[in-house]
Structures are given as structure tokens and as C-alpha cells.
Amino acid sequence: MSATLLVADRLLTCEARGGDALGSFEPGAVLFDETGIHAVGSPQDVVPLGGAATRVEHRGLVTPGLVDAHTHAAWMGSRAREYGMRMAGADYETIAAAGGGIVASMRAIRAASRRDIAETLAARLARMASLGVTTVEVKSGYGLSEADERKQLEAIAIASENAALPRVVPTFLGLHALPPEARTGASDDRVRYAGQVLSWLDGIAQEGLAAFVDAYVDRAAFSVTEVRPVLLRARELGLGVRLHIGQFADVGGAALAAEVGAASVDHLEHLSAEGAALLAATRTAAVLLPTASFTLGQAPPDVPILRAAGVSIVVASDANPGTAPTESLPLAMALAARAYGLDLTEIILGVTARAASSLGTSGGRLAVGAPSDLVLWSFEHEAELLQPWGLARARAVYRGGRSIA
Ligand code: NIG
Numbered sequence: 168m169s170a171t172l173l174v175a176d177r178l179l180t181c182e183a184r185g186g187d188a189l190g191s192f193e194p195g196a197v198l199f200d201e202t203g204i205h206a207v208g209s210p211q212d213v214v215p216l217g218g219a220a221t222r223v224e225h226r227g228l229v230t231p232g233l234v235d236a237h238t239h240a241a242w243m244g245s246r247a248r249e250y251g252m253r254m255a256g257a258d259y260e261t262i263a264a265a266g267g268g269i270v271a272s273m274r275a276i277r278a279a280s281r282r283d284i285a286e287t288l289a290a291r292l293a294r295m296a297s298l299g300v301t302t303v304e305v306k307s308g309y310g311l312s313e314a315d316e317r318k319q320l321e322a323i324a325i326a327s328e329n330a331a332l333p334r335v336v337p338t339f340l341g342l343h344a345l346p347p348e349a350r351t352g353a354s355d356d357r358v359r360y361a362g363q364v365l366s367w368l369d370g371i372a373q374e375g376l377a378a379f380v381d382a383y384v385d386r387a388a389f390s391v392t393e394v395r396p397v398l399l400r401a402r403e404l405g406l407g408v409r410l411h412i413g414q415f416a417d418v419g420g421a422a423l424a425a426e427v428g429a430a431s432v433d434h435l436e437h438l439s440a441e442g443a444a445l446l447a448a449t450r451t452a453a454v455l456l457p458t459a460s461f462t463l464g465q466a467p468p469d470v471p472i473l474r475a476a477g478v479s480i481v482v483a484s485d486a487n488p489g490t491a492p493t494e495s496l497p498l499a500m501a502l503a504a505r506a507y508g509l510d511l512t513e514i515i516l517g518v519t520a521r522a523a524s525s526l527g528t529s530g531g532r533l534a535v536g537a538p539s540d541l542v543l544w545s546f547e548h549e550a551e552l553l554q555p556w557g558l559a560r561a562r563a564v565y566r567g568g569r570s571i572a
């Protein structure tokens with residue numbers, strides 16, 4: 168197993184160095200093999216350590232592999248007609264009443280085999296890799312029964328075994344929507360369904376099918392009280408918690424996140440200054456999803472209150488067939504700049520080191536001991552990552568020291 172000594176015109180470690188939050192070296196060098204990164208810094212420090220390593224010169228930028236910390240990438244089917252309705256002004260409730268929404272994707276997952284879901288996800292992950300992404304969080308949440316949630320999680324596990332694809336972090340999102348069979352019209356439908364989800368959790372945790380548990384906490388989704396028992400049990404079982412909160416209304420999700428020690432809260436179009444302060448105090452990451460608010464025609468989250476409170480900001484694609492019909496983290500980055508006003512440093516850290524930290528992984532940075540996940544870009548400066556939109560311009564993508572795109 169031979170090492171590679173990569174010397175590049177510009178390199179970002181994404182670990183702060185002095186006043187340089189991106190930890191840039193120009194030129195820069197990194198010595199790595201399949202076991203991890205052995206040295207990184209300026210060529211004068213790293214090249215002498217290279218020994219018999221194969222030397223590669225890159226006339227361009229090198230960054231850590233990108234980390235997409237919020238996706239529903241294991242979806243099946245299409246909701247293109249629903250998109251047309253949405254663009255014509257239909258709201259969530261109207262779309263759901265016409266048979267669209269999360270339940271439409273649920274039907275597609277229930278009709279698919281585990282193998283089909285795994286193959287569809289694998290193809291999607293390969294396309295994400297071509298955009299420079301080396302780690303993808305993937306949620307279930309379109310099964311909504313024990314057998315179908317497990318099927319979706321098992322498909323995610325199958326795709327995650329393929330070392331030629333990005334790394335996968337699996338999240339169990341049973342509390343995504345109320346499935347049709349749980350709808351009796353009674354006021355406690357959601358409580359009873361949450362009780363079922365709770366009963367599935369131990370088995371899912373014991374089989375290692377999920378690293379995190381997520382729940383959709385909102386006005387037209389689940390309440391804090393309904394989801395709390397599932398989240399508390401998840402923590403007892405050693406799982407992390409991520410939450411969809413504040414997409415349509417602030418129903419107390421930040422306080423719940425603080426209570427259960429959530430790793431992240433995601434969306435946040437509606438969040439108070441007190442909520443932001445709680446997130447900062449509990450070191451809960453804020454995962455912003457600009458493609459979703461763009462699709463829904465929503466105002467952006469209050470980025471200044473997140474900044475003022477010192478919350479760690481992450482940017483993710485939300486890849487899903489309803490509110491974020493894209494697989495492109497670079498598109499989310501472009502919208503984070505244009506629509507949310509995040510600056511370049513916030514965006515780069517939000518798709519590398521901060522995204523990885525929110526997932527509890529050591530990727531997202533070029534540092535000794537970190538995995539050899541890195542991207543050789545076909546341009547010289549990270550500003551090029553924000554435009555032009557929608558192009559794959561990674562010249563080479565390494566996961567664990569092996570080329571995957
Ligand atoms: O992150 N808000 C809830 N969940 C997804 C939408 C999923 C879907 O519409 O299929 C979201 O926006």
C-alpha cells in the first residue's frame with residue numbers, strides 16, 4: 168500500500184490556523200495513504216517526509232471531501248407533478264390532500280424492494296461523489312411502518328458497504344409523517360404512532376441500522392411532547408439526535424434539542440434569539456437547507472441571530488423529491504451565498520469540518536490522523552465552488568485514500 172505525496176497550488180485544511188479560519192496553504196502538500204493523513208502543510212515541511220511516496224502535482228485547489236449532513240437520498244419514484252402544483256401556488260396541505268407529499272414517497276418505498284432502493288441510492292451517491300462529496304447523511308422516513316423503515320435502513324446499509332461510494336451516516340426518521348393506516352381522525356393519532364416508532368427503536372439500534380434518530384417537529388408535523396420519548400430512548404441506546412425544526416413555525420424545537428442533547432437542528436426558518444442562544448450553549452449545530460426554502464418560496468433563516476449567538480452553521484442539500492429536488496450540495500452552497508448571505512468561509516466550513524463534527528465523524532478536515540477524504544478541484548480558489556452553478560468540477564475525489572470519482 169503506497170503513500171501519495173500530493174503537492175497543490177492551494178490547499179485548505181479547514182482547521183483554523185492563526186487568523187485563517189480555512190487553514191490555507193499556498194502552495195500546500197499532503198501525505199496520505201489508505202490508513203489516513205500522515206502530514207499536511209507547506210511543501211517545505213511535508214515533502215521531506217514523503218520517502219517512497221508517489222508524488223502528484225496538482226495545478227489547482229485541494230480541499231477535504233465535502234460532507235452533506237442532511238439528505239433523504241434513499242428515496243424512490245418522482246414527485247414531479249406535485250412540483251408543478253407547488254409552483255402554481257398549492258401549499259403543503261393541498262398537495263398532501265391530492266395524494267402528494269411525504270406519503271407519496273412512502274408509497275414508492277413500500278412498493279420497492281430493498282435491492283432496488285439500495286441500487287437507486289448507490290447511483291445517487293455516485294453522482295454526489297462526482298460533485299466532490301465524500302460523506303452523506305441519509306435518512307429513512309419514507310417507510311413509516313416497522314417493516315418498511317427497516318427495509319429502507321437496510322438498503323442504506325447495503326449502499327454504505329460499497330467503499331467506492333461516499334461514506335454514509337444512517338439516520339432513522341420514523342417520525343417524519345403519520346402514515347395513512349395510523350390516521351383515525353382521533354386527537355391522539357400522533358401519540359399512538361410515536362409509541363409504535365418507540366417500539367421499533369431498540370431493534371434498529373441493536374442491529375446498528377442507525378447512528379442518529381431524527382424527528383420532524385413542526386406545526387403540521389409532530390409536537391415536542393409527541394417525539395420526546397423516542398428521542399430520550401435514542402439517547403439511552405447511544406444514538407445521536409438530529410431534528411427538523413422551525414421549517415414552518417417555532418414550536419419549541421430548540422429547547423427540546425437542548426434537553427435531549429441533539430447534535431443538530433435543521434431548517435430553522437423560524438427560530439427566536441432565545442432558541443439560538445440555547446443552541447450555542449449546548450453546542451448544537453444549525454443545519455441550514457437553502458434548497459428547501461428556495462423551493463417553498465420562504466424567507467431565509469435569521470442568520471444574524473445564529474452568528475451573534477455563536478452557533479456552528481452547517482449547509483446541506485436536504486436532497487429529497489419534494490422540497491429539495493436536487494442531489495447537489497454545491498447548489499445548496501450557491502444558494503447559501505445568494506439567498507442566505509453566508510460568506511465563503513462559513514459555507515466552506517459548513518460543508519466540511521462543521522458538517523463532519525455535527526455527524527460525529529473525523530472527516531471534513533485535512534489533518535494528521537483524519538481519513539484520506541479529499542478533492543482535487545479543476546480551479547484554483549474556493550470562490551469557484553459557488554459559481555457557475557450546477558457543474559461537476561472535481562478532477563479527482565478520494566475516499567479513504569482511494570479514488571472514487
Ligand atoms: O426536509 N420537512 C420535512 N421533510 C423534508 C421533506 C421531505 C419530503 O417532502 O419528502 C424536508 O424538507
Ligand code: FE
Pocket residue numbers: 237238239411485487
Ligand atoms: Fe429534511
